[in-house]
Amino acid sequence: MFGFVVRRLxxxxxVILLASFVVFIIFYLGPSNPAEPVCQAAxxxxxxxxxxxxxxxxxxxxxxLEAYATxxxxxxxxxEVTVGSTAxxxxxxxxxxxxxxxxxxxxxxxxxxxxxVLIAIMGSLVYLVxxxxxxxxxxxxxxxxxxxxxxxxxxxxxxxxxxxxxxxxWIYLTQQTSIFPATGYFPITENPFTTxxxxxxxxxxxxxxxxxxxxxxxxxxxxxxxxxDYIRTAKAKGLNGRGVMMKxxxxxxxxxxxxxxxxxxxxxxxxxxxxxxxxxxxGMGRWGLFALRSPLDLPVITATxxxxxxxxxxxxxxxxxxxxxxxxxxxxx
Amino acid sequence: MTTLSxxxxxxxxxGTTEPYLEVSNLTVKFPTADGLVQAVTxxxxxxxxxxxxxxxxxxxxxxxxxxMAILGLHDARTARITGSIKVGGREVVGLNDxxxxxxxxxxxxxxxxxxLAALHPFYRVGAQLAEAYKVHHPSAxxxxxxxxxxxxxxxxxxPEPASRVDDFPHQFSGGMRQRVMIAMGLINDPSxxxxxxxxxxxxxxxxxxxxxxxxxxxxxxxxxxxLITHDLGVIAEVADDVLVMYSGRSVEYxxxxxxxxxxxxxxxxxxxxSIPDVTSxxxxxxxxxxxxxxxxxxxPPGCAFEPRCIHKDKVPGDLCAxxxxxxxxxxxxxxxxxxxxxADPDRVYQVExxxxxxxxxxxxx
Ligand SMILES: Nc1ncnc2c1ncn2[C@@H]1O[C@H](COP(=O)(O)OP(=O)(O)OP(=O)(O)O)[C@@H](O)[C@H]1O
Ligand SMILES: [Mg+2]
Numbered sequence: 062m063f064g065f066v067v068r069r070l071x072x073x074x075x076v077i078l079l080a081s082f083v084v085f086i087i088f089y090l091g092p093s094n095p096a097e098p099v100c101q102a103a104x105x106x107x108x109x110x111x112x113x114x115x116x117x118x119x120x121x122x123x124x125x126l127e128a129y130a131t132x133x134x135x136x137x138x139x140x141e142v143t144v145g146s147t148a149x150x151x152x153x154x155x156x157x158x159x160x161x162x163x164x165x166x167x168x169x170x171x172x173x174x175x176x177x178v179l180i181a182i183m184g185s186l187v188y189l190v191x192x193x194x195x196x197x198x199x200x201x202x203x204x205x206x207x208x209x210x211x212x213x214x215x216x217x218x219x220x221x222x223x224x225x226x227x228x229x230x231w232i233y234l235t236q237q238t239s240i241f242p243a244t245g246y247f248p249i250t251e252n253p254f255t256t257x258x259x260x261x262x263x264x265x266x267x268x269x270x271x272x273x274x275x276x277x278x279x280x281x282x283x284x285x286x287x288x289x290d291y292i293r294t295a296k297a298k299g300l301n302g303r304g305v306m307m308k309x310x311x312x313x314x315x316x317x318x319x320x321x322x323x324x325x326x327x328x329x330x331x332x333x334x335x336x337x338x339x340x341x342x343x344g345m346g347r348w349g350l351f352a353l354r355s356p357l358d359l360p361v362i363t364a365t366x367x368x369x370x371x372x373x374x375x376x377x378x379x380x381x382x383x384x385x386x387x388x389x390x391x392x393x394x
Numbered sequence: 395m396t397t398l399s400x401x402x403x404x405x406x407x408x409g410t411t412e413p414y415l416e417v418s419n420l421t422v423k424f425p426t427a428d429g430l431v432q433a434v435t436x437x438x439x440x441x442x443x444x445x446x447x448x449x450x451x452x453x454x455x456x457x458x459x460x461x462m463a464i465l466g467l468h469d470a471r472t473a474r475i476t477g478s479i480k481v482g483g484r485e486v487v488g489l490n491d492x493x494x495x496x497x498x499x500x501x502x503x504x505x506x507x508x509x510l511a512a513l514h515p516f517y518r519v520g521a522q523l524a525e526a527y528k529v530h531h532p533s534a535x536x537x538x539x540x541x542x543x544x545x546x547x548x549x550x551x552x553p554e555p556a557s558r559v560d561d562f563p564h565q566f567s568g569g570m571r572q573r574v575m576i577a578m579g580l581i582n583d584p585s586x587x588x589x590x591x592x593x594x595x596x597x598x599x600x601x602x603x604x605x606x607x608x609x610x611x612x613x614x615x616x617x618x619x620x621l622i623t624h625d626l627g628v629i630a631e632v633a634d635d636v637l638v639m640y641s642g643r644s645v646e647y648x649x650x651x652x653x654x655x656x657x658x659x660x661x662x663x664x665x666x667x668s669i670p671d672v673t674s675x676x677x678x679x680x681x682x683x684x685x686x687x688x689x690x691x692x693x694p695p696g697c698a699f700e701p702r703c704i705h706k707d708k709v710p711g712d713l714c715a716x717x718x719x720x721x722x723x724x725x726x727x728x729x730x731x732x733x734x735x736x737a738d739p740d741r742v743y744q745v746e747x748x749x750x751x752x753x754x755x756x757x758x759x
Contacts, residue, residue: 204471290511296467297506298526298578299498302491308525312516389562390515 157360187268192275327376331369
């Protein structure tokens with residue numbers, strides 16, 4: 062078990078390192094010259110000499126490997142970053158300096174990760190509970206009217222584009238009416254209760270919009286499990302319907318559900334883009350989205366992509382560990 | 395050869411003591427998208443306490459479906475069950491779920507084929523056994539249920555039961571898992587035990603051990619056992635009575651020795667010919683039955699075995715193809731029922747079939 066964790070941690074680390082390298086070179090070698098945004102930020106066009114000077118300052122004249130090494134050195138030990146003609150101190154872990162604000166990317170990221178993580182936790186709890194409950198309910202009544210209504214109802218909900226759901230909720234529940242007046246992100250350091258209240262609607266919308274997917278997945282897993290031989294054994298013992306459903310069928314069906322949940326959750330942590338954008342919450346998703354606007358804020362984009370990759374790798378690791386815990390047939394070690 | 399007493403033994407097909415299980419005219423149908431599957435039709439048999447009934451028949455002949463009906467394990471919304479099943483004198487067809495649950499695993503238990511699939515992969519063996527006990531002993535606490543689980547594992551011959559009780563099913567061997575299934579079936583001392591192919595996936599030695607175990611436990615508890623199998627060798631060893639099923643119906647039913655020595659139905663002959671018997675003379679031929687059973691969706695009007703029967707031209711006219719023979723006594727007494735139009739099946743068997751499949755036995759006569 063311990064050996065397994067160590068090995069998986071090491072390989073996760075390697076994966077993140079590789080991801081960071083790929084992300085770095087994509088932006089380094091990409092079609093847009095990284096110096097260009099700096100020129101624009103400095104107010105318009107640069108002369109050729111000016112551009113060359115900027116490129117030299119930013120280390121863009123160096124080979125890609127050397128530039129990457131400088132970047133990684135900054136992550137580990139901090140460095141001084143030159144943007145345009147200004148030099149900024151950047152402490153470890155240095156992910157660069159945001160062109161837009163001139164602040165270390167890491168400092169900005171620290172602020173923005175909290176609302177994203179909170180939305181992800183609250184929203185995924187909503188869709189997990191809602192989805193599993195509806196799915197189990199439908200599976201228990203498979204083939205009946207109730208089942209069909211739940212399945213088609215969930216199809217209708219999930220066929221509405223997510224941004225539209227978000228937008229409608231925002232318009233009707235925060236603007237037209239004041240059912241959720243104080244929606245948005247209020248720093249958790251001030252009043253956690255207000256924070257939760259402010260994120261309640263966004264999380265609810267995210268949860269309700271995703272729940273149908275989980276309901277259908279749960280139903281499918283349950284129906285499959287209910288056909289297994291050990292379910293017949295459970296019935297033959299004289300267990301009642303609820304015991305068979307909850308103790309035997311759900312116990313088996315929950316394993317793939319947890320797997321999917323973990324992976325989805327990891328992806329959510331990287332940024333809940335629409336939710337943050339529409340409810341105007343300054344989280345990772347919105348931050349990354351805004352960084353894509355002209356002028357491109359390359360260090361911020363790199364950082365958000367890296368954080369997203371980190372969360373996905375991390376959630377994979379957690380899923381593997383939990384899987385070994387949930388399924389005794391999987392030998393860890 | 396065995397001479398059968400004219401007065402049938404207790405518990406036999408025409409038994410004098412009250413049978414514990416009495417199935418009469420049981421019919422099970424499943425509506426499907428393709429039509430109505432007639433899985434079991436008009437099946438009747440009985441088993442007394444302390445007796446073992448062997449049910450044989452090809453795959454799909456309705457052995458499992460008919461036995462599962464006894465415990466009400468079919469989906470009540472889809473399966474159409476008619477006829478009567480009396481367990482310990484009580485009619486169980488039409489019982490509601492709560493009344494049925496009262497009986498399941500308690501007075502009547504079932505052990506399933508393929509124990510690896512039939513045990514829950516995520517629960518410890520002990521927990522699964524304890525659960526079976528606690529369902530019918532709600533006042534028992536965890537410790538008592540666990541003690542009972544260990545006791546049962548010991549009873550079915552699992553070494554070191556006190557530590558193995560905490561293993562998961564996948565940590566057991568196939569034979570041990572089957573023992574666990576038996577332990578689970580017997581944990582509430584049922585009067586009726588249905589064993590659905592309990593030894594099919596196991597090697598011969600383990601198979602013999604499991605059968606011995608079942609017999610020992612039967613002697614101890616005097617329970618009625620139904621043993622479902624494809625294997626007539628197993629039947630010969632443990633069954634008191636035999637029921638041969640074909641295409642959802644009974645085709646031959648009687649005392650085990652009687653059926654095995656004087657089978658009167660060509661399908662039973664076919665089953666006997668298709669046993670590979672390593673101990674006998676190498677001249678013995680193993681003859682598989684040609685063809686496949688008919689569809690259960692549109693059963694033929696005549697005998698279901700007619701298309702595969704090589705003796706059908708011994709019956710005048712096209713009786714076999716047009717009229718379903720009744721289940722009735724042949725020439726050997728009321729205790730031996732068969733479903734066949736052949737006029738003198740015993741003679742055909744002795745003269746034509748036996749020399750083919752067991753030349754040495756035939757010569758003795
Ligand atoms: N729920 C169901 N719906 C439709 N058909 C069914 C259902 N259950 C069983 N059947 C059909 O009933 C027939 C009898 O099945 P059954 O399981 O009793 O066979 P069996 O004699 O036990 O065979 P085996 O030796 O392979 O276990 C099969 O043709 C099967 O396809
Ligand atoms: Mg079967």
